[in-house]
Amino acid sequence: MEKVQKFITEGKERFVQELFDLLRIPSVSADPAYANDVRRTAEFLAEKMNDAGLDQVEIHETPGHPIVFGEKMVDEKLPTVLVYGHYDVQPPDPLDLWESGPFEPVIKKTAIHPEGAIYARGACDDKGQMYMHLKAFEAMNTAGNIPVNLKFMIEGEEEVGSVNLGDFCKKYKDKLACDVVLLSDTSVIANDVPSITVGLRGLSYIEVEVVGANRDLHSGVYGGAVANPINILSKMIASLQDENNKITIPGFYDDVEELSKEERTAMNQAPFNLEQYKASLEIDDVLGESGYTTLERTSIRPTLDVNGIWGGYIGEGAKTVLPSKANAKISMRLVPNQHPDKITKLFKDYFESIAPLGVRVKVEPHHGGFPAVTPTNTAEYKAAEKAMETTYGKTPIPQRSGGSIPIVSLFEEVFGVKSVLMGFGLNSDDIHSPNEHYGLFNYYKGIETIPYFFKYYAELKK
Amino acid sequence: MEKVQKFITEGKERFVQELFDLLRIPSVSADPAYANDVRRTAEFLAEKMNDAGLDQVEIHETPGHPIVFGEKMVDEKLPTVLVYGHYDVQPPDPLDLWESGPFEPVIKKTAIHPEGAIYARGACDDKGQMYMHLKAFEAMNTAGNIPVNLKFMIEGEEEVGSVNLGDFCKKYKDKLACDVVLLSDTSVIANDVPSITVGLRGLSYIEVEVVGANRDLHSGVYGGAVANPINILSKMIASLQDENNKITIPGFYDDVEELSKEERTAMNQAPFNLEQYKASLEIDDVLGESGYTTLERTSIRPTLDVNGIWGGYIGEGAKTVLPSKANAKISMRLVPNQHPDKITKLFKDYFESIAPLGVRVKVEPHHGGFPAVTPTNTAEYKAAEKAMETTYGKTPIPQRSGGSIPIVSLFEEVFGVKSVLMGFGLNSDDIHSPNEHYGLFNYYKGIETIPYFFKYYAELKK
Numbered sequence: 001m002e003k004v005q006k007f008i009t010e011g012k013e014r015f016v017q018e019l020f021d022l023l024r025i026p027s028v029s030a031d032p033a034y035a036n037d038v039r040r041t042a043e044f045l046a047e048k049m050n051d052a053g054l055d056q057v058e059i060h061e062t063p064g065h066p067i068v069f070g071e072k073m074v075d076e077k078l079p080t081v082l083v084y085g086h087y088d089v090q091p092p093d094p095l096d097l098w099e100s101g102p103f104e105p106v107i108k109k110t111a112i113h114p115e116g117a118i119y120a121r122g123a124c125d126d127k128g129q130m131y132m133h134l135k136a137f138e139a140m141n142t143a144g145n146i147p148v149n150l151k152f153m154i155e156g157e158e159e160v161g162s163v164n165l166g167d168f169c170k171k172y173k174d175k176l177a178c179d180v181v182l183l184s185d186t187s188v189i190a191n192d193v194p195s196i197t198v199g200l201r202g203l204s205y206i207e208v209e210v211v212g213a214n215r216d217l218h219s220g221v222y223g224g225a226v227a228n229p230i231n232i233l234s235k236m237i238a239s240l241q242d243e244n245n246k247i248t249i250p251g252f253y254d255d256v257e258e259l260s261k262e263e264r265t266a267m268n269q270a271p272f273n274l275e276q277y278k279a280s281l282e283i284d285d286v287l288g289e290s291g292y293t294t295l296e297r298t299s300i301r302p303t304l305d306v307n308g309i310w311g312g313y314i315g316e317g318a319k320t321v322l323p324s325k326a327n328a329k330i331s332m333r334l335v336p337n338q339h340p341d342k343i344t345k346l347f348k349d350y351f352e353s354i355a356p357l358g359v360r361v362k363v364e365p366h367h368g369g370f371p372a373v374t375p376t377n378t379a380e381y382k383a384a385e386k387a388m389e390t391t392y393g394k395t396p397i398p399q400r401s402g403g404s405i406p407i408v409s410l411f412e413e414v415f416g417v418k419s420v421l422m423g424f425g426l427n428s429d430d431i432h433s434p435n436e437h438y439g440l441f442n443y444y445k446g447i448e449t450i451p452y453f454f455k456y457y458a459e460l461k462k
Numbered sequence: 463m464e465k466v467q468k469f470i471t472e473g474k475e476r477f478v479q480e481l482f483d484l485l486r487i488p489s490v491s492a493d494p495a496y497a498n499d500v501r502r503t504a505e506f507l508a509e510k511m512n513d514a515g516l517d518q519v520e521i522h523e524t525p526g527h528p529i530v531f532g533e534k535m536v537d538e539k540l541p542t543v544l545v546y547g548h549y550d551v552q553p554p555d556p557l558d559l560w561e562s563g564p565f566e567p568v569i570k571k572t573a574i575h576p577e578g579a580i581y582a583r584g585a586c587d588d589k590g591q592m593y594m595h596l597k598a599f600e601a602m603n604t605a606g607n608i609p610v611n612l613k614f615m616i617e618g619e620e621e622v623g624s625v626n627l628g629d630f631c632k633k634y635k636d637k638l639a640c641d642v643v644l645l646s647d648t649s650v651i652a653n654d655v656p657s658i659t660v661g662l663r664g665l666s667y668i669e670v671e672v673v674g675a676n677r678d679l680h681s682g683v684y685g686g687a688v689a690n691p692i693n694i695l696s697k698m699i700a701s702l703q704d705e706n707n708k709i710t711i712p713g714f715y716d717d718v719e720e721l722s723k724e725e726r727t728a729m730n731q732a733p734f735n736l737e738q739y740k741a742s743l744e745i746d747d748v749l750g751e752s753g754y755t756t757l758e759r760t761s762i763r764p765t766l767d768v769n770g771i772w773g774g775y776i777g778e779g780a781k782t783v784l785p786s787k788a789n790a791k792i793s794m795r796l797v798p799n800q801h802p803d804k805i806t807k808l809f810k811d812y813f814e815s816i817a818p819l820g821v822r823v824k825v826e827p828h829h830g831g832f833p834a835v836t837p838t839n840t841a842e843y844k845a846a847e848k849a850m851e852t853t854y855g856k857t858p859i860p861q862r863s864g865g866s867i868p869i870v871s872l873f874e875e876v877f878g879v880k881s882v883l884m885g886f887g888l889n890s891d892d893i894h895s896p897n898e899h900y901g902l903f904n905y906y907k908g909i910e911t912i913p914y915f916f917k918y919y920a921e922l923k924k
Contacts, residue, residue, distance in 0.1 A: 030779030091781055097677065160779055187683075201682060205780045213743040215559065216895040220663060220865030221649075223795055224765030225756045227749040230790075231699065231768050238700035241693065282676040285819035287689040294687045303686030306693050307783050312770035313791060317492030317622050318667045318828040319553055320793055320866075321769050321894055328692075329775060331782055333685055357747035366780040403682030404782075432783055433678040 003143035004451050008135070012444060015135045016107075016118070018048065019443070022087075022127050023105040023120040029065055029088035029160045038156050041087045042066045045154060052138040054152060060172075062164035065156030069175075072141065072150045079461040080149040081454065082178035082415070083137075084407065085130025085185070086158035089122035090432045097434035107440070112191075112428060117437040124438035125431035129184035129424060130154060132443060136450035145451075147458035151178060158185075161205070161367025162407050169414045179461070180380040181411045182453065184446060186401050186423030191441055193271050194392040196384050197421035199299065199400030200408060202334030202371035204343045205307075208351060209327045209362040210236070216312075217322040227358035229326040230311045236354055236361075237328065240304055244290035247304050247332075249350045252343065257336040259300055267300070268293055270397060280428065298402035303333045329366070333404060340368030340406075369406020372419075379460040380420045387452035388422070391445060422453065465605035466913050470597070474906060477597045478569075478580070480510065481905070484549075484589050485567040485582040491527055491550035491622045500618050503549050504528045507616060514600040516614060522634075524626035527618030531637075534603065534612045541923040542611040543916065544640035545599075546869065546881075547592025547647065548620035551584035552894045559896035569902070574653075574890060579899040586900035587893035591646035591886060592616060594905060598912035607913075609920035613640060620647075623667070623829025624869050631876045641923070642842040643873045644915065646908060648863050648885030653903055655733055656854040658846050659883035661761065661862030662870060664796030664833035666805045667769075670813060671789045671824040672698070678774075679784040689820035691788040692773045698816055698823075699790065702766055706752035709766050709794075711812045714805065719798040721762055729762070730755055732859060742890065760864035765795045791828075795866060802830030802868075831868020834881075841922040842882045849914035850884070853907060884915065 027041035028034040042059050045068045049057045054070030065088060073080075092102035100106050105120035118128065133152070140146045153176060155165050169176060186197040210229040217226060242248050259267075272295055278286065288297035297303070311326030313319035334343055348363040355361040374381065376398050388396040401421075408419045424446035430436045470477075489503035490496040504521050507530045511519045516532030527550060535542075554564035562568050567582035580590065595614070602608045615638060617627050631638060648659040672691040679688060704710050721729075734757055740748065750759040759765070773788030775781035796805055810825040817823040837843065838860050850858040863883075870881045886908040892898045 030781060031777060090783075091775065091777055091779075093775060093777060093781075094678070097786075159781075203682075203782070205782070207780075213745055215743075215892065215897070216556070217743075218865065218894040219765075219767045219769060219793060220665075220795055220863070221760065221889050221893075222743075223760070223767045223793075223864065224763055225748050225750045225759040226743060226745065228767045230771050231703065231766075234696040234699035234768065234771070235703075237693065237696035241697075281674075281679075281684075281688060283674065283688065283820050286687050287818060287820035288687045297687040298683065298685070301686055303681075304693075305681045305685045305690045305784055306696065306774065307681060307781060307785070308774035308776045309692050309696070309788065310772050310776040312768065313553065313555060314770045314772040314789075315493060315553055315555060317553075318669075318791065318793070319492060319555075319621075319769060319894065320665070320667070321552075322767055323769070324559075326771065327776075329780060331681060331685075331780070333682060356749060358745050358749035401682070402685065403680065427683050430677065431683075432680040432781065435677070 001145070001451065001455065004139045004145055005448060007139040007142050008447050011135070015447065019118065019128055019131050020105045022131060023122055024103055026103045027088045027156065028091050029157050030091050038065045038088060042068050042156055045087055048134060049152060052134050053141040054137070060168065062168060064164045067156065067168055068154045070152045072146060074146050074149050078148050079179040079458060080151065080177065081457065082151045082153060082176060082181045083133045084181050084183040085133060085154045086126045086156065087130065087154050088156040088159050089127065090159050092121045094434060099435055112426065113439040113441065115440050117439045119435060119437045121436055123436050124425040124429040125436065126158065126185045128438040128443055129446065132184060132446035133450055135447045140451050140454070148454045151176060163367060165407055166410055169410060173414060176415065178415060178417060180417050181419040183419060183421060184423045185405055186403070186421045187425040187427050188423065189271055189397060189399065190426065191439065194388045194394055194396035195399040196381065196388070196396045197401045197423060198374045198376060198398040200372045201402055201404050202338060202340050203331060203369040203404040203406060204334060204340045204347065205331040205366040205368065206344060206347055207327065207329050207364045207366055209325055211325045211360045212358065213324055216324050219320040219322040222322050226322060227356065228322050229359060230323060232356060232359050233311065233326040233328060236351065237306055239354055245288055247302065249346050251346050255337040255339065256302060264296065267400065268295055270295060270399060299400035300335055302335050302338060304330065306330050333402060334371050336371045336373050338371060340370060344368055369404050370409035372408040374418060374421065378418060380418060380457060383453050383457035383460055384420050384422045386456045387449050390452045391449045463913065463917065466601045466607055467910060469601040469604050470909050473597070477909065481580065481590055481593050482567045484593060485584055486565055488565045489550045489618065490553050491619050492553050500527045500550060504530050504618055507549055510596060511614060514596050515603040522630065524630060526626045529618065529630055530616045532614045534608060536608050536611050540610050541641040541920060542613065542639065543919065544613045544615060544638060544643045545595045546643050546645040547595060547616045548588045548618065549592065549616050550618040550621050551589065552621050554583045556896060561897055574888065575901040575903065577902050579901045581897060581899045583898050585898050586887040586891040587898065588620065588647045590900040590905055591908065594646060594908035595912055597909045602913050602916070610916045613638060625829060627869055628872055631872060635876060638877065640877060640879060642879050643881040645881060645883060646885045647867055648865070648883045649887040649889050650885065651733060651859060651861065652888065653901070656850045656856055656858035657861040658843065658850070658858045659863045659885060660836040660838060660860040662834045663864055663866050664800060664802050665793060665831040665866040665868060666796060666802045666809065667793040667828040667830065668806060668809055669789065669791050669826045669828055671787055673787045673822045674820065675786055678786050681782040681784040684784050688784060689818065690784050691821060692785060694818060694821050695773065695788040695790060698813065699768055701816055707750055709764065711808050713808050717799040717801065718764060726758065729862065730757055732757060732861065761862035762797055764797050764800060766792065768792050795864060796833050798833045798835050800833060802832060806830055831866050832871035834870040836880060836883065840880060842880060842919060845915050845919035845922055846882050846884045848918045849911050852914050853911045
C-alpha cells in the first residue's frame, strides 16, 4: 500500500487537472440541447479508463445516454467489486447566481475548505466523486497491487432517473456479476466527522398541468368568472400539506417505517448544530413536519416539495392576463417500505380528485426510485468502516441520508447484492445548486481511502 | 355629413393599410427591449397626425415613453373635445400560441367576423380603436366640417399603468383644457347589440417575492426541513380566497358599492348566453364568487387574479431543487368606492402577516387605478347614444365593463370633466391574449360613428 499511496501523493496535481477537463464538458442529461456534450463526456471517460489500465473498455448505447464500462479481472477466486458512478450532471440553472462559470472549474478557498475547493457543476455530484475511483484504480494498477476483481459501470442518466440502467443491468447481468457495488455519491457529516450512508430516501417525481380556458384571457373582462389556473394550482398545492406540514394525500403514510424511540434517540445524537444550520442558510427558522427534528425530517420522514412552478406572464412589468394554464414539478422523497409507484398513483388520484370544475388536470410521472437501508454487519460495510478509520483516524458514523439513489434497490434486485455508499462530499457542497463545489481535501481523501476498501474487503471475504 | 361619409367609404382600404403599418411596430411598453420601437410608433403617429391636418403636433418627452399631442382649434366659442388613446400594446407572450406573427397583421374571416378581422397585437387595444379617431378627423377636415374644437392626446404607457400621464396632464392643464374626453378602448356587447361603457373597474397590481434559504438547495438533503418558497407562496395565494371565492384580505370589501336588487335585476337582463360563453372558452363550468352571476362577477364585483407565477426549475425534465425564491404577479380589479392605494396597503399588510417563519416576503406595488362610473344624463352620453343610434340603427345599452381604464378618474380630477367610453371592440377580440384581432366591421363602424358624436355633441351643447 505504500507504493499506492506514494503514487497518489505524487499524482495529486494531475488528478485535479484531469477532473477539470471532465468538468469542462457540460453533460446535462435533462436537456436535449446538451446531448452531444453528454456523449463527448462518455468518450472522454472511456479514454481515461483505457489510460488507467482497465480492460474491455466500451461505450454501450442505450435509448438515452450511453453507459461506459471497463473491468480488471485479476483472479476469478477473488471477490468482484462493481464500481458505479455517473458522469451526467444537473442543469446549471439559475445561471445568474453562479460566481464563476458552471463549466469553467476554478479553485477557491473557503472557511470550510481552507485548502481550496473545486467550483463547477458536477464537481462533487458526481464527476469528482466518480473520478476518485478511476484514479484510485490507476494507483493500485501502477503499483501492481489490485486485491479484488474490478468492474466500472458509469452511466449518463442518473440525474434523469437512470431510466435505461435497469434494462442494461438485466441485459448484461453476467458481464456485470459482482459481490458488491461500491459508489461515492453521498456525503460525510464533516471533514473531521466521517460517516457512511446506510439509508436513502426513495423518490416520486411528477409534473402537473392545470388548464382553464382554451386561451389566455384579459383579466378585466373574464377575471372573477373563469377559473384562473394559477390560483387553482396554488390552492391544489396548498392542500397537499396540512397546517402541521403533514402530507394530506390519503394513504401516503400507510407504509412508512416508524422508528423506535431508541433508534430516534440514537440518530439525534449525530453532531448537528441548529443555529449554525440556520445561519448558513440565512433563515430565521426551520420549517417541517411537526413532531420531528431537522435530522429526522431530512432522513426518516417522507417529504413533498414543489421543484418548479410556472404560468402566466413572467416577464418585466405588468400584464393583466388570466392565463390558460399553469404547471408545476413536484417531487416526494420516500422512506423505507413506501413504494414509488404506489405513491405516484396515490398522488395522481388525489390531485385529480381535488380539481374543481372549470379546469382540467394532467398528471405525468417523471421518474421514481425505491428507498433503501443498508445493513452494517456485512463484510462490505466493515471494509468501508475500516478504510475510513485508516485514513480519517476516526470510526465513521452510520448515517441515513435524505437524498435518493434509486439504483441501489435496482442492484439488489438484479444482481442480488448490497451497495456500499462510501461518499466523501459535504452537505454544504451545493450539489444541484449554483456554485457547486468539492473540497480538494475530500477529493484526495477519497482517492486515498478507496484502495484500503478493496484491501480490507478482500481480507474480510477470505 | 354626406361628404364626410363619402370620404370614409372611399378611404376604407387605405385606412386599413395605414393601421397595418402602425401594427407592424412592436410598441410593447412593459419591456425595455422594445423602447426604440415604442418611440418609432410615436414618431409614426405624429407624422400621420400632421398628414391628417392636425396643428401643433408634438412628441412630448416623459420620464418613460413619449406622449403625442395634436389639435384643431376651430372657434373658441365651440365646445372642445379631447380625444385620448394609447399607442402602446401588451407583450405578445406566449408567442407559440399565435397563429400568425403578433406584429405581422393579416386579415382572416371568422364566424363572428364574416367580412374579416385584422389579427395583430394592438389591433383592437388600442391602436385600431385609437386610429379610428384620426381617420374620422381626417374625413371631417377634408370635408371642411368640424363642429367642435379637437385635441388629441395619445400616450405610450397605458399598458404599464399610465405612470407619467398624471404629471403631464397637470403640467399642460391649460393646453389640454376641454369640455369632455372621448376614448375608444372598450367593447360593444355584440355587433348587432351596441352599448356604451358607463362603469369601469379599478386596479391594484402587485408583485410578490417569497425568499427562503440564501441559495437553491438539494431537495433530498434539505427537503422537509427548510421552507420551500414555492409551497409557501402557493399556500399564501390559496389563503387569499375562501371556499366561496371571496377575497379574505381583512377590510377588502369594506368600501364595495352594493347594488340594489332592482339594479342587479336590470343588469342581468343584458344579452348573455352562459352555454355559449362556456363553449367558446371550452370550459365545463364557470367559477367565481358565490351568490353572483357571471355578468355581475365581471362588472360590479372586485376580483383577485394571479397573472404570473414562477420559481425553481422550469426547463425540460426533472431537477430536484428546493429553490431559494418564488415570485408572483397578482392583480385585483376594484369596483366603485374602493381606493386602489388602500387596497394595495390592505393586501401588503395581510400578505406579510401570513408569511410563516423561515421565509421573507417582499411586496412591491406595480400600479393602480380608480374605478369609475359615468352618468347617462349628460350631453356627452346623449351625443354618443345618438351617434350609435344613427350608425347601428339601435339604441346602445349602457353597460358596466370589467376592465380598468384608470385615466378616466385622472381626467375627472385634473380637468374636472367626464369621459365618454365609446368603444367598438368585442369581448371576444382576445385583447391581451394571443391572436388579438379587430373586426373590419368594427373599425369602419367606429370611423363612421365618431363624426356623428361631434355633430350631436356640438348641437346638444349649444
